Amino acid sequence: MIFEAKDLKIYYRTKKGFVKAVDRISLTVKKGETVGLVGESGCGKSTLGQGLLKILPPKTFYGGSMKIEGEELISFSENKMREIRGKKIGMIFQDPMTSLNPIMRIEKLFYETLKTHEPEITEEEARERTAKVLEKVGIEPERMQEYSFQFSGGMRQRVMIALALVLNPILVIADEPTTSLDVIVQAQIMELLNELRQEYEMSMILITHDLGVVAEMADKICVMYAGQIVEEAINEKIYYEPKHPYTKLLLKSIPNTNIDDLELNYIPGSPPDLLKPPRGCRFAPRCPYKMEICETQEPKTFAVDNTHVKCWLYSEVKK
Numbered sequence: 001m002i003f004e005a006k007d008l009k010i011y012y013r014t015k016k017g018f019v020k021a022v023d024r025i026s027l028t029v030k031k032g033e034t035v036g037l038v039g040e041s042g043c044g045k046s047t048l049g050q051g052l053l054k055i056l057p058p059k060t061f062y063g064g065s066m067k068i069e070g071e072e073l074i075s076f077s078e079n080k081m082r083e084i085r086g087k088k089i090g091m092i093f094q095d096p097m098t099s100l101n102p103i104m105r106i107e108k109l110f111y112e113t114l115k116t117h118e119p120e121i122t123e124e125e126a127r128e129r130t131a132k133v134l135e136k137v138g139i140e141p142e143r144m145q146e147y148s149f150q151f152s153g154g155m156r157q158r159v160m161i162a163l164a165l166v167l168n169p170i171l172v173i174a175d176e177p178t179t180s181l182d183v184i185v186q187a188q189i190m191e192l193l194n195e196l197r198q199e200y201e202m203s204m205i206l207i208t209h210d211l212g213v214v215a216e217m218a219d220k221i222c223v224m225y226a227g228q229i230v231e232e233a234i235n236e237k238i239y240y241e242p243k244h245p246y247t248k249l250l251l252k253s254i255p256n257t258n259i260d261d262l263e264l265n266y267i268p269g270s271p272p273d274l275l276k277p278p279r280g281c282r283f284a285p286r287c288p289y290k291m292e293i294c295e296t297q298e299p300k301t302f303a304v305d306n307t308h309v310k311c312w313l314y315s316e317v318k319k
């Protein structure tokens with residue numbers, strides 16, 4: 001197993017108390033596997049992505065377990081985490097404009113990154129590695145003399161992908177990698193990511209609010225709601241046989257999907273306050289299928305034909 005989270009909690013400490021942005025999540029990523037993490041804004045996707053690298057505010061509380069190749073990250077010091085970042089876990093953020101240093105030439109940016117993990121590397125070696133990886137993402141190596149602000153949005157995202165790949169990480173976290181791009185460039189970047197993950201046999205966690213984006217790439221999809229995973233299934237199953245009412249509504253909100261047992265094509269209401277999540281099911285206040293038990297008891301996760309679903313509707317099925 002490349003990555004394994006068990007009962008993972010990531011809570012922000014605020015004056016009003018803990019914001020339970022990730023609350024008892026379990027998740028595994030195998031070698032070469034792409035796991036899609038989907039859910040609407042505020043459900044904790046980015047907290048989880050950044051939490052895996054421990055780049056959240058210093059007072060953030062981490063509980064449970066998250067392991068990369070068997071090594072427990074929760075107990076790692078900041079120094080040890082610096083070795084992990086980039087080298088073992090690469091990250092592609094949603095906005096390359098703010099994450100790439102605009103006053104550094106691309107060549108220097110790559111050299112600095114390589115040098116952090118391989119102090120002995122020469123400028124010449126770094127240049128060779130940079131040229132190779134830039135070519136892989138479709139950028140002419142000569143352009144390493146330029147600054148990131150000289151690139152278009154799509155090209156900057158390619159640089160970002162190259163920067164994540166140059167250290168050969170075993171796991172890449174891509175957080176909304178195409179959100180800031182227009183539709184055509186979005187498709188090109190997703191295709192590039194798809195090719196690279198196959199070529200590098202890379203494991204990936206792909207975070208997005210858009211179920212359409214992960215359709216072609218993810219082997220497994222985890223649907224997040226209010227800090228928890230409410231459904232986990234192999235990719236196709238989620239589209240053809242969604243189980244959780246929230247997943248059904250999410251799919252309904254994509255044009256051209258046929259989920260007929262729900263009239264609504266938007267999700268009424270808004271996600272709960274994660275300072276004080278509801279006592280029972282967190283989706284109950286918005287759920288068209290709500291039952292009495294949903295308001296008082298948190299649902300267990302039930303296994304229903306290869307899908308895991310956190311919903312009381314399925315308690316009968318399991319018996």
Ligand SMILES: Nc1ncnc2c1ncn2[C@@H]1O[C@H](COP(=O)(O)OP(=O)(O)OP(=O)(O)O)[C@@H](O)[C@H]1O
Binds near residue numbers: 012209
């Ligand atoms: N620094 C912080 N301090 C306190 N609460 C925070 C902080 N950052 C995020 N949150 C809260 O944590 C919850 C999860 O936020 P997060 O950004 O992880 O969600 P998300 O699903 O990635 O949303 P988006 O797609 O909009 O980024 C939200 O309720 C948010 O308000």
